[in-house]
Amino acid sequence: MKNRLIYSYSVLSIVLVIMLTFACKKDDPDPDNTVKPATPYKFEVPQGFPTILNIPEDNPLTVEGIKLGRYLFYDGRLSGRDEPDSLMSCATCHLQSQAFEIGENHPKFTDGHPFGLTGIKTPHYPLPLFNLIWNNEGYLWNGMIYKGNTHLGYPAYGVPAEEPYNMTNIESLVWMGIIAPHEMHGSIQMTVDMIRSIEMYPALFEAAFGSKEITYDRISKALAQFIRTIVSADSKFDKMRRGELSYTQSERNGLILFTTEEGADCFHCHGAPGNPLMTTNLFYNNAKDVVFNDPRDRYAVTKDARDHGAYKATTLRNIELTGPYMHDGRFKTLDDVIDFYSEGLIYSEYAHPLMHKVFPPYGNGAGLNPQQKADLKAFLLSLTDQTLLTNPDYSNPFN
Ligand code: HEC
Ligand code: HEC
Incomplete structure (x- = not known):
């Protein structure tokens, strides 16, 4: 029984x-x-940094997504080709050793001005990639990529007005880079086919997105995730802010010049200890010219007459590494830039009102003496962040 x-x-x-x-x-x-679901990535906001982050709802950060994005960032086959002379990735123009810019001493892109696989130079000089997760105002020198932008397509490159060709966030920079003749000069189809053909990727896509399927949407999301994790918050300036190190007398004097209107008056546009991003991420005409005919200035985006000749006041973090300076690389060295703000300003009706030193009672600049120039430069050099340049999390995973 x-x-x-x-x-x-x-x-x-x-x-x-x-x-x-x-x-x-x-x-x-x-x-x-x-297949385990991807692991949510905890983004740590450094002390004193803003807590509002630009992370699209449909692309949360995950450990596996970031890992995949890091491989794609450094993989020259992103260009859709695998012949040695047709390789190009984001890292071709965004180098960790140069704060993810090109810098002035690149062996191939002399004078810091890159060109695409066609040999055509980029319309503007590059921008560095760090702290972009705090940019809610718009990407690129003129801010043409911004949240809520409903514009689709890019007729100049024959790109139709349809998804995925949107211009809303870091994700959008991926199709633009793949297609632009001054960058990879390829097509989304070529890139997707190439990445699909590489043995290591299906497993990485599965870990990041739940299945082995490789799509443009996933490629762009993973790349954007990786870029959002690149943070610069450990320069001497940061250590001074946190009370871990003190400034030399010269650096301290430079900081005072930087943050006072009677001094060099830089802080309105480029930040201060209260805004450690060292940029407002906003756009200004900083009084360099009288004629404005660049078809890619801020005016091209807003059609507001006050925006002729306006560009983003880029972050001054790691500025030592990202010369030559301005959107058109017109200044070779930081000394040239300081001389410009000291005595080289040129009045036009488009000069931004915050460029106080180009209006009466001033005229063509802050009029700094040699010691003040040296102090201002010492302060700017204190914004270089070795931790960013050596952080293994951002380095080439193929090495
Ligand atoms: C041929 C060189 C080159 C390559 C390759 C390249 N970039 Fe760039 N990148 C630039 C230049 C130049 C700019 C500035 C363009 C402008 O604003 O006119 C830029 C700007 C950016 C910005 C805007 C940064 C900011 O602060 O607004 C992002 C984001 C970016 N690139 C991401 C990427 C990604 C992702 C890839 C790979 C898919 C890539 N780039 C490949 C040259 C390059
Ligand atoms: C009214 C706003 C404003 C003020 C004030 C201002 N800047 Fe700028 N700065 C800008 C803009 C806008 C750009 C980019 C212009 C361009 O590319 O054509 C810029 C560019 C720069 C650059 C080059 C950045 C790069 O990535 O190439 C440096 C360096 C710089 N400024 C330093 C300073 C210093 C130092 C001061 C104070 C003496 C100062 N700025 C005052 C708006 C301003």
Whole structure:
């Protein structure tokens, strides 16, 4: 009797197991339960930094997404080709050693001005990639990529007005980079086909997005995730802010010049200890010219007459590494830039009102003496962040 009972229990459990297995096979795309959901990434806001982050709702940061993005960032086959002379990735023009800009001493892109696979130079000099997660005002020198932008397509490159060709966030920079003749000069299809053909990627996509499927949407999301994690918050300036190090007398004098209107008056546009991003991420005409005909200035985006000749007041973090300076690279050195703000300003009706030193009672600049110039430069050099340049999390994962 006892034996029979055990027997029927066993039969019952076998039947149950078979039924369950069947049920799973039917509906579950992942019958072996091998794909774990991606791990949410905890983004740590450094002390004193803003807490409002630019992370689109449909692309939360995950550990696996960031990992995949880092591979893609450094993979020259992102260009859609694998011949040695047609490789190009984001890292071709955004180098960790140069704060993810090109810098002035690049062996191929002499004078810091890159060109695409066609040999055509980029319309403007590059921008560094760090602390972009805090930019809610718009990407690129003129801010043409911004949240809520409903514009689609790019007729100049024959790109139709349809998804995924939007211009809303870092994700959008991916299709632009792939297609632009001054960058990869390829197509989304070529890039997707190429990445699909590489053995290591399906597993990385599965870990990041739940299935092995490789799409443009996933490529652009992973790249944007990686870029959002690149943070610069550990320069001497930061250590001074946190009370870990003190400034030299010269650096301190430079900081005072930087943050006072009677001094050099830089802080309205480029930040201060209260705004450690060292940029407002806003756009100004900083009084360099009288004629404005660049088809890619801020005016091209807003059509507001006050925006002729206006560009983003870029962050001054790591400014030592990102010369030559301004959107058109017109100043070779930081000394040239300081001389410009000291005595080289040129009045036009478009000069931004915050360029106080170009209006009466001033005229062509802050009029700094040699010691003040040296102090201002010492302060600017204190914004270089070695931790950014050496952080293994941002380095080339293929090495
Ligand atoms: C051929 C060189 C080159 C390549 C390759 C390149 N970039 Fe850039 N990048 C630039 C230049 C130049 C700018 C500034 C363009 C402008 O504003 O006119 C820029 C700007 C950016 C910005 C805006 C930064 C800011 O502060 O507004 C982002 C984001 C960016 N690139 C991401 C990428 C990504 C992602 C890739 C790879 C898909 C990539 N770039 C590949 C040259 C390049
Ligand atoms: C009214 C706003 C404003 C003020 C004030 C101002 N700047 Fe700028 N700054 C800008 C803008 C806008 C740009 C980019 C212009 C361009 O690319 O054509 C810029 C560019 C720069 C650059 C080059 C950035 C790069 O990535 O190439 C440096 C360096 C710089 N400013 C330093 C200073 C210093 C030092 C002061 C004070 C003496 C100062 N700025 C005052 C708006 C301002």
